[in-house]
Amino acid sequence: MEKDSFLAPDFTTLEIISFASVACPLGINIPNYDEIRQTEGFKNVYLNNSAPSYHTSPHEFADWQQTKLLEENTFRFYEVHVACHELLGHGVGKLIYREGADGPTPTFVDPVTKEEFQSCYEEGETWTSKFGPIATSYEECRADSCALYLCTLPEVYPLFDIKEEEVETMLFCNIMNYMRKGTLGMVLYNPETKKWGQAHT
Numbered sequence: 001m002e003k004d005s006f007l008a009p010d011f012t013t014l015e016i017i018s019f020a021s022v023a024c025p026l027g028i029n030i031p032n033y034d035e036i037r038q039t040e041g042f043k044n045v046y047l048n049n050s051a052p053s054y055h056t057s058p059h060e061f062a063d064w065q066q067t068k069l070l071e072e073n074t075f076r077f078y079e080v081h082v083a084c085h086e087l088l089g090h091g092v093g094k095l096i097y098r099e100g101a102d103g104p105t106p107t108f109v110d111p112v113t114k115e116e117f118q119s120c121y122e123e124g125e126t127w128t129s130k131f132g133p134i135a136t137s138y139e140e141c142r143a144d145s146c147a148l149y150l151c152t153l154p155e156v157y158p159l160f161d162i163k164e165e166e167v168e169t170m171l172f173c174n175i176m177n178y179m180r181k182g183t184l185g186m187v188l189y190n191p192e193t194k195k196w197g198q199a200h201t
Contacts, residue, residue, distance in 0.1 A: 011087055013046045024050040027082040028141075029090035037091070044086040045078040046079070061180050069171055078177065080160045082148040089143025095127065096120040136199040148174065 016024060027046050031037065062070060081152055096106060098120050109116055121130070128135045151155055151174055157163075185201030 011044045011083065012028050012045070013048045015049045016047050019047070019050070024090075027086040028051055028076070029086045033201065042091060044091070046081075046082060046086075061183065062176065070176060073169055073173045074177055077162075077173045080151055080156065080162065081147045082166065083160070084156065085143045085147035088150060089146035090139070092146065093142070133195070136194065137196065137201075140200050144178070148178070148190055 024047060024157060027044065029041065029042055029044050036042075098104070098106075098109075104122055105118055108117055127139070132140050143191070157167060185196075185198070188197040188201045189195075190197065
């Protein structure tokens with residue numbers, strides 16, 4: 001369900017002087033208020049000089065040839081993923097509301113199954129109120145799914161100066177890094193509370 005009109009995103013690279021948290025992200029989509037994103041648009045920033053702080057140690061999960069490939073290419077190719085994740089992953093889609101409190105429920109066609117369905121947000125409901133504690137993680141999964149798909153499209157490659165002969169390596173690096181991050185992220189799960197400590201994991 002796409003927005004009615006495309007709100008051109010802004011993409012800026014910034015150099016960070018200070019970032020007051022445990023870890024500095026590589027990219028951010030702002031603002032985090034969906035009602036503003038829906039009507040006014042959004043900005044994406046790539047925190048360029050934070051990349052070196054991400055130490056890549058894939059040797060625990062890969063053989064020496066794969067490790068060499070990942071160490072040589074991860075940062076360059078991960079930039080493609082971050083841009084697609086922030087610009088289009090977080091930037092697409094819309095919340096669909098019933099027309100007025102007692103208005104009609106719109107009818108939709110599922111783009112995959114082609115089946116009709118009737119489901120939308122009621123007045124006063126938000127993404128967070130519907131999905132609760134998993135809302136932020138669900139949104140990150142949605143953005144990552146978009147990014148992993150978009151990384152496979154030939155139209156994306158020239159935007160990042162990716163040569164045709166580099167595409168297979170880029171896709172391999174992005175997938176391998178996601179499997180690695182998923183494995184490393186398991187330490188952030190608390191089995192006693194059955195909760196995750198970080199949305200991206």
